[in-house]
Amino acid sequence: MWGVLFVVPSFVWATGSTFGAQSTVSPSLVKLVRDGVPWFLTVLVVTGLLKLFGALVGIGLTRPRGARISRLMVFCGGGAAVLLTWHGGLFVLHGVLVEAGAVSVAQDLAGLTGWYLYLWGPWFIVGGLAFAGATARYVRPRADRRKLRLYGAVGALGALVLSVVSTATGIG
Template identity: 35%
Template sequence: MTSPGVPPAWVGWGAAVCAFAFAAVSLAWALGSTVGLDTLGGSIERMARDRDPTLLAANAVALVLKVLGGVLALALVQPWGRRLPRRPLLALGWLGATVLVLYGVLQVASVALVAVGVIVPSEPISDQALAWRLLLWEPWFLVWGLLLGGATLRSQRLRRPTTSPDPDGHR
């Protein structure tokens, strides 16, 4: 059981699952799988199908960042993470959470505006790709960011236990 005001440990596990699942998708596409590419639509789908070197490089960078994001999430809630420098760990957690939440909000909002016809994209996007992006791909960033923020808050609020009591019996 957690103390009041301290998020449960599952938020870190949830952030890690989001990160590693997202990384697995990137890895599959980097290795040439075309499964699910039609859920992206537009030029990104075309570039992926054409194995565009720029997109492949961006995908490789994204893959590494997603794996590191999963490791970060685990470091925030696992005992081994307590051995890492606290301030840099918290700074990376808050930075990652902020970037993911902002990106997720902006992407969900922009795709929603396309879906309702307020914004007309420069190139057509299929209804299928629009639905996938609105209901899965873009919210995934938002959910991942919120979970990572919860894991960072948990780590920040929990006191680092000392290894042993002092001679007077105090910690």
């Protein structure tokens, strides 16, 4: 359910609507939507499709599958758990640092700190924990759980490396 709800904003914003974004998302991103910048609208559609894939993985983790599909589900579930929790954790950490006065932000972004600290960060963390729980629950009763745990760990490590690299380069 979390994954399906997570899809909605991307597709709504990809239509050019800024519903729910004007006070909760960076003004520069809202401007890209409002101006109908094609490459950014494409990013929103692709992001929505990736979120939809994530929702399907979440649903796939609710029932036993064949060996290949199980490995893919656990790999993706482990990756999603780390990616979402890490991303949300960065939002919360940054928000705490801004609120504590240890870090400053541009004046036009100051109003967004609370949204990232209290809404977006926790939302990502809840999603990450949901994927972690679903993946662990999926693996637990399986006879090949040792092998599946390896796939989950590789997915998690890959997501962590991707996240750190994208954060370090300023992409994410």
